[in-house]
Amino acid sequence: MRLHGYFRSSTSYRLRIALNLKGLDYDYVPVNLVKSEQKSAAFTSRNPFASVPLLEAGGRDRAQSMALLEWLDEAYPNSPLLPAGVEDRYTVRELTYAIATEIHAPNNLPVLRYLADPLGHSQDEIAVWYRHWLARTLDPVEARLGQLGTRDFLLDAPGMFETVLLPQVYNARRFDFDFSPMPHIERIEAACLALEPFQRAHPDNQPDNPEKDQTV
Amino acid sequence: MRLHGYFRSSTSYRLRIALNLKGLDYDYVPVNLVKSEQKSAAFTSRNPFASVPLLEAGGRDRAQSMALLEWLDEAYPNSPLLPAGVEDRYTVRELTYAIATEIHAPNNLPVLRYLADPLGHSQDEIAVWYRHWLARTLDPVEARLGQLGTRDFLLDAPGMFETVLLPQVYNARRFDFDFSPMPHIERIEAACLALEPFQRAHPDNQPDNPEKDQTV
Numbered sequence: 001m002r003l004h005g006y007f008r009s010s011t012s013y014r015l016r017i018a019l020n021l022k023g024l025d026y027d028y029v030p031v032n033l034v035k036s037e038q039k040s041a042a043f044t045s046r047n048p049f050a051s052v053p054l055l056e057a058g059g060r061d062r063a064q065s066m067a068l069l070e071w072l073d074e075a076y077p078n079s080p081l082l083p084a085g086v087e088d089r090y091t092v093r094e095l096t097y098a099i100a101t102e103i104h105a106p107n108n109l110p111v112l113r114y115l116a117d118p119l120g121h122s123q124d125e126i127a128v129w130y131r132h133w134l135a136r137t138l139d140p141v142e143a144r145l146g147q148l149g150t151r152d153f154l155l156d157a158p159g160m161f162e163t164v165l166l167p168q169v170y171n172a173r174r175f176d177f178d179f180s181p182m183p184h185i186e187r188i189e190a191a192c193l194a195l196e197p198f199q200r201a202h203p204d205n206q207p208d209n210p211e212k213d214q215t216v
Numbered sequence: 217m218r219l220h221g222y223f224r225s226s227t228s229y230r231l232r233i234a235l236n237l238k239g240l241d242y243d244y245v246p247v248n249l250v251k252s253e254q255k256s257a258a259f260t261s262r263n264p265f266a267s268v269p270l271l272e273a274g275g276r277d278r279a280q281s282m283a284l285l286e287w288l289d290e291a292y293p294n295s296p297l298l299p300a301g302v303e304d305r306y307t308v309r310e311l312t313y314a315i316a317t318e319i320h321a322p323n324n325l326p327v328l329r330y331l332a333d334p335l336g337h338s339q340d341e342i343a344v345w346y347r348h349w350l351a352r353t354l355d356p357v358e359a360r361l362g363q364l365g366t367r368d369f370l371l372d373a374p375g376m377f378e379t380v381l382l383p384q385v386y387n388a389r390r391f392d393f394d395f396s397p398m399p400h401i402e403r404i405e406a407a408c409l410a411l412e413p414f415q416r417a418h419p420d421n422q423p424d425n426p427e428k429d430q431t432v
Contacts, residue, residue, distance in 0.1 A: 048355075048356035048359040048360060049318075049353070049356045050356070060303075060306075062306065062310065063314075064309070064310045064311075064313045064314050064317070066282075066309070066313040066316075066317060067306060067309035067312070067313045070306075070309055071302065071305070071306040071309065074302045074305060075302050086287065086291050087276075089286070089287070089290060090276075090278065090283060090286075090287040093283035093286055094278065094279060094280045096283070097280045097282040097283045097316075098265060098280050100282075100313075100317055101280070101282060101317050101320060101321055102321055103321075104321070105317055105318055105321035106321050106322050106327055110352070111322055111349075114348070119335075119337065119345075129335075132330070136326070139264075140266070143264040144264060
């Protein structure tokens with residue numbers, strides 16, 4: 001498999017976590033979003049959405065991270081991202097898709113860029129926007145987690161929810177989001193960051209992270 | 217089952233289509249988003265996301281439309297929303313989740329309201345925003361549909377993709393989006409609108425649509 005991604009892209013980070021949790025090897029192909037490499041004709045001929053991640057797997061170029069996570073779990077059932085029971089699967093997907101559909105899009109790079117140009121908003125206004133959409137969905141996610149108990153993870157093992165949560169928390173910390181009222185999310189974050197599949201997937205440990213290059 | 221929804225909410229419309237395609241009966245409980253009824257304590261105690269749809273089913277209050285569509289297909293396998301084969305399922309989910317994750321959130325009512333207040337944008341600027349995010353994802357969806365052929369639907373029968381596409385197209389037409397360069401999307405729209413499950417789910421045919429009330 002070849003994963004085309006960007007170290008700081010939260011959707012690329014999702015895929016790295018999922019592939020690591022399943023023990024699937026992949027080659028990493030950096031796509032520099034700041035240089036708009038995802039808009040090149042060579043790239044969009046393979047992924048018309050002009051987005052990362054793009055996964056070459058099973059003889060096919062595959063886009064859209066949530067479709068990829070669902071596909072990985074069906075094509076490679078070992079180390080499942082979703083639990084076996086229909087009700088548990090709903091529990092995981094409710095919180096996972098809340099983050100994937102409500103937070104990700106308004107806070108994704110194309111939307112933030114549009115707020116700056118053509119709409120003319122300042123970086124401070126954009127940071128307020130960013131934290132607004134985070135809080136609007138992470139508050140109810142935290143409430144649901146409180147109802148479900150105090151395990152290390154949402155269920156017994158990290159899966160699709162943690163795969164989608166951790167990249168969002170990483171981005172949120174870059175925008176100085178205050179997690180102090182969210183002990184359940186912080187507990188799950190800490191439990192995941194202690195695990196090798198999450199550590200290896202972290203943006204700090206990707207070859208296209210320039211800060212990594214400087215310290216090598 | 218009881219479906220709490222709003223006639224014009226595209227995510228409520230998704231659920232109505234899915235329930236109709238599966239032949240599942242439900243009672244409809246209108247939640248007036250314009251009057252912010254979804255933010256009442258009575259409602260958020262059942263759905264902390266303060267969103268529609270909310271489905272009472274199987275002894276549980278369930279939120280998040282994409283998690284609901286996936287759950288419905290697992291709990292009620294008849295008239296499947298997703299095809300049987302793993303590769304076909306990926307084909308459907310790639311396009312479905314592109315719409316659900318990229319278009320829906322930036323064009324959802326809370327974001328449009330935030331653009332107006334506090335950000336101070338005019339209705340014209342908001343309409344330009346709306347059409348921008350539609351085009352950015354519907355263009356590649358149209359491109360993928362062109363690669364896949366010219367059936368009435370994405371695959372052989374309407375399913376999860378059509379369930380998510382039709383409400384987005386309905387909303388887009390309200391914002392005068394130009395579909396003339398998108399013959400594949402328009403072909404699928406026409407095929408769906410000819411079917412009873414889609415007709416019965418249409419916003420025009422909901423009891424909480426005031427224009428419907430006036431004509432009764």
